[in-house]
Amino acid sequence: MIWRNLMVAMVEGLQPYRGRLPAVVADSLDVASDYWRCGRGRPEDLLGAKIECWTYLAERGSSLQVGDDEARLTRAVLCTLEPSSDAEAASDLAEWFQIMLASLE
Numbered sequence: 825m826i827w828r829n830l831m832v833a834m835v836e837g838l839q840p841y842r843g844r845l846p847a848v849v850a851d852s853l854d855v856a857s858d859y860w861r862c863g864r865g866r867p868e869d870l871l872g873a874k875i876e877c878w879t880y881l882a883e884r885g886s887s888l889q890v891g892d893d894e895a896r897l898t899r900a901v902l903c904t905l906e907p908s909s910d911a912e913a914a915s916d917l918a919e920w921f922q923i924m925l926a927s928l929e
Contacts, residue, residue, distance in 0.1 A: 831860040856904035867907035874905040
């Protein structure tokens with residue numbers, strides 16, 4: 825339950841940035857929203873969206889860098905695409921998510 829609540833909070837926290845997301849990343853956020861907020865979809869859908877985001881980052885040369893807002897927002901969306909984990913991972917993921925959003929310009 826903690827994991828789902830965290831994912832819902834992160835999905836909702838990303839909504840104000842929706843207009844700044846590249847299309848593929850916005851689509852991935854929709855997948856996360858459907859899964860976490862609406863109970864639609866499967867864990868495999870999250871994985872597919874995760875692959876799309878990483879492919880986007882790799883194509884723009886940002887797979888190892890968080891140097892601009894698009895890369896930071898994409899990484900924040902990636903946080904919402906993890907199907908499950910434990911409390912320690914939830915804490916780490918929440919911290920990373922917060923760092924990505926706090927560093928936006």
